Amino acid sequence: MNNEVKKCISTTSLKFLRRLLALPVIFFLIISCAEPYKKPLRIGTNKLIGYEPLYLAEQQNLIHKSDFKLIEMASASQVAKAIEQNLLDMGAFTLDEAMRLVQDGDEYQIVLVTDYSFGGDAIMSRAEFPSLASLQGKRIGLEDDAVSDYLFYRAAQLANLDYNAFTIVPLHVNQHQNAFESGAVEAIATFEPVRTYIQSSGAIEIFSSRQIPEEIVDVLVIRKSLLVEYHQHLPKLINAWFASIGLIANRNPDAIKFLARRSDVTEDELLAMLNKVKFPEKEQNNKMLYGESPTLANQIDIVIKFLAAQSVTLDAAKSQTLLNPTSYWPAK
Numbered sequence: 001m002n003n004e005v006k007k008c009i010s011t012t013s014l015k016f017l018r019r020l021l022a023l024p025v026i027f028f029l030i031i032s033c034a035e036p037y038k039k040p041l042r043i044g045t046n047k048l049i050g051y052e053p054l055y056l057a058e059q060q061n062l063i064h065k066s067d068f069k070l071i072e073m074a075s076a077s078q079v080a081k082a083i084e085q086n087l088l089d090m091g092a093f094t095l096d097e098a099m100r101l102v103q104d105g106d107e108y109q110i111v112l113v114t115d116y117s118f119g120g121d122a123i124m125s126r127a128e129f130p131s132l133a134s135l136q137g138k139r140i141g142l143e144d145d146a147v148s149d150y151l152f153y154r155a156a157q158l159a160n161l162d163y164n165a166f167t168i169v170p171l172h173v174n175q176h177q178n179a180f181e182s183g184a185v186e187a188i189a190t191f192e193p194v195r196t197y198i199q200s201s202g203a204i205e206i207f208s209s210r211q212i213p214e215e216i217v218d219v220l221v222i223r224k225s226l227l228v229e230y231h232q233h234l235p236k237l238i239n240a241w242f243a244s245i246g247l248i249a250n251r252n253p254d255a256i257k258f259l260a261r262r263s264d265v266t267e268d269e270l271l272a273m274l275n276k277v278k279f280p281e282k283e284q285n286n287k288m289l290y291g292e293s294p295t296l297a298n299q300i301d302i303v304i305k306f307l308a309a310q311s312v313t314l315d316a317a318k319s320q321t322l323l324n325p326t327s328y329w330p331a332k
Contacts (some may be wrong), residue, residue, distance in 0.1 A: 050115030
């Protein structure tokens with residue numbers, strides 16, 4: 001092999017070697033510039049018709065498991081404990097439950113009003129007790145520290161009855177149906193889909209949230225410490241939510257079939273359940289959450305007064321921190 005050929009091979013080999021050695025550096029630079037991996041936001045809910053659009057959004061691939069992990073729990077109390085123990089990042093709650101969360105100094109923000117009850121929460125009674133007055137001294141099942149307590153309080157207030165004239169039996173929602181059917185309670189304050197299950201067992205409705213419209217509100221909250229890190233996730237979630245409730249509003253056949261199967265009811269029963277809940281659209285959500293005078297601020301004051309009557313004192317200023325004038329919604 002002559003010297004010219006050797007020189008050519010040597011030069012080529014050196015160039016190849018330099019390129020090979022440069023690959024890890026290039027790879028490192030690519031990785032460094034890439035968006036860092038984020039764990040999916042863990043969202044907790046209990047079984048409530050007002051939260052079902054989240055699961056429909058997942059089923060319709062409007063949200064992805066790489067971004068969000070939906071976790072369904074047995075009761076609202078369990079969701080609250082999980083988010084307090086940092087096992088969840090977001091949670092779906094009634095307004096009063098969200099207000100309780102911020103009392104110990106933890107910071108949360110409401111990012112969405114998911115729904116408000118319009119008959120979906122109800123007091124269901126045995127047929128021999130056709131009114132709230134006839135239940136005085138009887139056993140009433142209520143979920144502890146939850147909206148059923150508020151519903152029952154308002155029913156008693158409107159009927160001019162003493163809340164303490166009834167025997168309250170604390171029950172988790174997954175105990176409601178069995179407690180009623182076994183005779184452990186004469187009446188129970190519950191919500192869909194359990195309301196429909198109990199009605200099928202012969203219960204009658206003696207009061208519902210239709211009589212106190214827009215007072216029972218459900219919200220989706222997030223830890224404030226995650227707002228910056230996950231600022232790109234929230235628009236995805238909110239867009240998916242409104243797309244999902246759009247499918248429900250239009251009675252999309254696949255959506256109705258999926259939701260009926262999830263709730264273990266017939267499609268007709270599901271449609272009846274959906275008529276008992278209202279999903280605020282974007283404009284109404286904006287009025288409730290943002291601006292100088294968000295309407296949800298007034299409802300927070302009402303709930304504070306209710307809880308004070310129950311000997312539960314909440315800090316009004318802390319409760320109002322759930323609202324924030326900065327919208328993390330996608331731009332219109």
